[in-house]
Structure formats: C-alpha cells, structure tokens
Amino acid sequence: xxxxxxxxxxxxxxxxxxxxxxxxxxxxxxxxxxxxxxxxxxxxxxxxxxxxxxxxxxxxxxxxxxxxxxxxxxxxxxxxxxxxxxxxxxxxxxxxxxxxxxxxxxxxxxxxxxxxxxxxxxxxxxxxxxxxxxxxxxxxxxxxxxxxxxxxxxxxxxxxxxxxxxxxxxxxxxxxxxxxxxxxxxxxxxxxxxxxxxxxxxxxxxxxxxxxxxxxxxxxxxxxxxxxxxxxxxxxxxxxxxxxxxxxxxxxxxxxxxxxxxxxxxxxxxxxxxxxxxxxxxxxxxxxxxxx
Numbered sequence: 708x709x710x711x712x713x714x715x716x717x718x719x720x721x722x723x724x725x726x727x728x729x730x731x732x733x734x735x736x737x738x739x740x741x742x743x744x745x746x747x748x749x750x751x752x753x754x755x756x757x758x759x760x761x762x763x764x765x766x767x768x769x770x771x772x773x774x775x776x777x778x779x780x781x782x783x784x785x786x787x788x789x790x791x792x793x794x795x796x797x798x799x800x801x802x803x804x805x806x807x808x809x810x811x812x813x814x815x816x817x818x819x820x821x822x823x824x825x826x827x828x829x830x831x832x833x834x835x836x837x838x839x840x841x842x843x844x845x846x847x848x849x850x851x852x853x854x855x856x857x858x859x860x861x862x863x864x865x866x867x868x869x870x871x872x873x874x875x876x877x878x879x880x881x882x883x884x885x886x887x888x889x890x891x892x893x894x895x896x897x898x899x900x901x902x903x904x905x906x907x908x909x910x911x912x913x914x915x916x917x918x919x920x921x922x923x924x925x926x927x928x929x930x931x932x933x934x935x936x937x938x939x940x941x942x943x944x945x946x947x948x949x950x951x952x953x954x955x956x957x958x959x960x961x962x963x964x965x966x967x968x969x970x971x972x973x974x975x976x977x978x979x980x981x982x983x984x985x986x987x988x989x990x991x992x993x994x995x996x997x998x999x
Contacts, residue, residue: 708761708762708792708951708998708999709761709762709763709764709998709999710756710761710762710763710764710949710996710997710998710999711764711765711766711784711996711997711998711999712749712752712753712756712763712764712765712766712784712995712996712997713765713766713767713768713781713782713783713784713995714765714766714767714768715745715746715749715768715782716768716772716773716779717768717770717773718773719739719740719742720740720742720745720779720782720984721738721739721740721779721987721988722739722742723739724736724737724738724739725737725738725739725740725987725988726776726777728803728881728989730854730881731881731989732935732936732938732941733935733941733986733987733988733989734987734988734989735987738987740984740985740987740988741984742984744983744984745984745985748980748981748982748983748984748985749982749985749995751980751981752956752980752982752992752995752996755956755978755980756949756956756996759951759954759956759976759978761951764820764999766784766813766816767816768781768782769781769812771812772808772809772812775808776805777805777806778808778809779988780805780806780809780988781809781812782985782988782990782995783838783985783988783990783994783995784813784995784996784997785837785838785884785990785993785994785995785996785997786799786801786806786809786836786837786838786994787799787801787806787809787810787813787837788810788813788814788817788837788997789835789837789840789842789864789867789868789997790822790997790998790999791844791867791868791869792844792998792999794821794822794823795822795823795824795825795867796817796822796823796824796825797824797825797826797827797863797864797867797868798810798813798814798817798824798825798826798827799827799835799836799837799860799864800826800827800829800833800834800835800860801834801836801855802834802836802855802856802857803836803855814826820999825867827860827863827864828863830859832857832859833857833859833860833863834855834856834857834860835856835857835860835861835863835864836855836856836882837997838852838855838881838882838883838884838885838990838993838994839851839852839853839854839855839856839861839882839883839884840852840856840861840864840883841883841884841887841888841889841950842868842870842998843870843889843891843897844868844895845891845894845895845896845897846896846897846922847869847870847871847872848870848871848872848873848874848897849861849864849865849868849870849872849873849874850874850876850883850887850889850900851864851865851873851874851875851876851883852875852876852877852878852880852882852883852887853875853876853877854878854879854880854881854882854883855881855882858875861873861875874914874915874918875911875914876902876907876911876914876915877907877908877910877911878906878907878908878911879906880906880934880935881989882994884946884947884991884993884994885934885935885944885946885947886902886903886906886907886934886935886946887900887901887902887903887907887946888900888901888902888946888947888948888950888955888993889950890925890927890950890955890970890973890975891950891951891952891953892952892953892973892974892975893952893953893974894952895952897922897924898923898924898925898973898975899924899925899926899927899969899970899973900915900918900924900925900926900927901927901929901946901948901966901970902915902926902927902928902929902946903928903929903930903931903933903934903935903946904928905930905931906931906934906935925969925973927965927966927969927970928963928966929945929946929961929963929966930962930963932962933945933946933959933961933962933963933966934946934947943958943959943962944958944959944986944991945957945958945959945960945961945962947990947991947992947993947994948992948993949992949993949996950993951998953974953975953976954975954976954978955970955975955976955977955978956978956979956980956992956996957977957978957979957980957991957992958979958980958981958982958983958986958991958992959979959981960977960979980992982995
C-alpha cells in the first residue's frame with residue numbers, strides 16, 4: 708500500500724497563530740504549534756508506516772498556500788481527494804470554502820504521479836471532504852458522514868469507487884473520522900467498526916447493527932473521551948485512525964479496555980503515534996494520511 712503525507716511548509720506551520728473554525732472545537736484562535744515537536748511527531752508517524760511496510764509518498768507543501776490565511780490546512784491531505792487504490796483519484800469539493808484552493812494543487816501533483824483524475828460535478832449541492840469517508844475496497848462498502856458532505860456528494864464518491872453499499876452515518880461532528888473508524892483483518896476484510904454511539908444518531912446505530920447481520924463485523928463502542936469529546940472536554944481523537952489490513956495507527960491508546968481487548972482478539976496491530984501539534988488545528992492520524 709502507498710500512502711500520501713504532506714510535507715510541512717517552509718515557514719512555521721500556523722506560525723502567526725491558528726484561526727478557528729466554528730464547527731471545530733480543537734482550533735483556538737492564536738495558538739501556535741510547537742514546530743520542533745510537530746516535526747518529531749510527523750517523522751514518528753512516517754517511520755511507523757514504513758515499519759509496517761507501507762510506502763510513504765510525500766506531497767510537497769505548495770509555496771503559494773503559505774501566503775494565504777487558511778492554506779496551512781493542506782497538511783490534512785485526506786480531505787482533498789479519494790483514490791480507488793488502482794490508479795484513479797477523485798478530486799473532492801470542500802464545503803469549507805477556505806480550503807477549496809487546495810484541490811487544484813493536489814490534482815497537479817497527482818497528475819505528476821500518473822493518476823487518472825476525475826472531479827465532482829460543479830454543482831452547489833455536491834460537496835465531499837475526505838475526512839467524511841471510510842472506504843472498504845474488498846467488501847465494496849463506503850461509510851460516509853453528511854456534515855461537510857452532502858448526500859449527492861457521498862453518492863458521487865460511492866459511484867466513483869463502484870461500491871455495492873453506501874452507509875450514511877449521521878453525526879453532528881464536522882467529520883466522520885472524529886467519531887468512527889473501520890478495522891480490517893490481515894486480508895483486508897472489514898472485521899469491525901469502532902464508533903462513539905453517543906455522538907452518532909440512533910438511526911445510524913441501527914444501520915450499523917444491520918451490517919453485523921449481513922457481514923461478520925464486530926461493533927465496538929467507545930466513549931466521547933476516545934473521539935472528539937464534548938464542548939466541556941475535548942477527547943483524544945484516538946478513533947481518528949489510519950486503518951489498513953491488520954493495522955490501526957492512532958494518536959492515543961483507547962481508554963476503553965473492552966475496545967482494546969476486542970481489537971486484540973481480532974489480531975489487529977495497534978500502533979500509537981501522538982500527533983498533538985496537528986490536533987491543535989483539528990486533525991489527527993486519519994486526516995494527515997491518505998491511501999493511494
């Protein structure tokens with residue numbers, strides 16, 4: 708497997724202070740990340756990926772984005788595109804319009820890597836951001852949030868990936884990956900989903916339970932402290948994971964011992980890679996990686 712990760716900008720990342728987004732509780736106005744720790748955490752994540760025989764492709768941080776107010780979000784490379792893992796990529800459309808300039812720059816780099824590109828239809832009601840998706844290529848399932856995605860956007864992505872089933876997960880959180888992750892066995896089969904049932908709708912929980920009836924899939928419930936958290940107390944974002952066959956890379960250890968036990972029983976290799984400085988801008992391990 709190949710994974711994209713953005714390089715850091717030449718100037719300090721959010722060196723003049725983070726600008727918050729209304730729907731992202733992690734972003735606090737004026738906070739400046741510790742640049743040395745940021746670099747250390749990034750290198751640790753890359754080394755962990757390589758240790759697990761995953762090839763890392765570094766996307767250069769575009770110089771022109773360093774000159775814009777919101778361009779630093781480019782490091783969350785997940786959001787701008789999704790790949791079918793077979794040489795094709797779909798360029799997505801941000802509902803968070805401050806980030807839309809990223810897509811052209813991502814497309815230019817993917818073309819250099821010889822990817823066949825497609826774009827979402829240019830219509831106002833078609834939005835899709837990568838942090839809202841978990842793709843299960845072997846089972847041909849796509850999970851999608853619908854906060855920064857629209858239903859039309861999710862359907863377009865499902866069509867591009869040629870999945871058999873699109874499962875919508877309703878959450879008030881800005882991206883699905885703040886409350887949810889997939890878990891694959893060593894062969895790439897979907898074996899479990901980890902989710903915060905407090906932060907997704909009852910309808911979505913029922914849909915996940917139906918999934919277990921159709922597939923041999925475990926449902927592993929976690930609390931808010933292992934996801935995005937609450938207004939009064941932010942969570943660890945441990946659930947925001949890079950997920951590949953037999954492997955989960957998370958920013959923190961789950962506080963839920965039942966979840967750890969279940970994942971161990973499924974023979975999942977759990978790797979912990981703190982990304983505290985990335986989290987100051989609202990993203991974690993899933994956000995800063997993207998399967999190619």
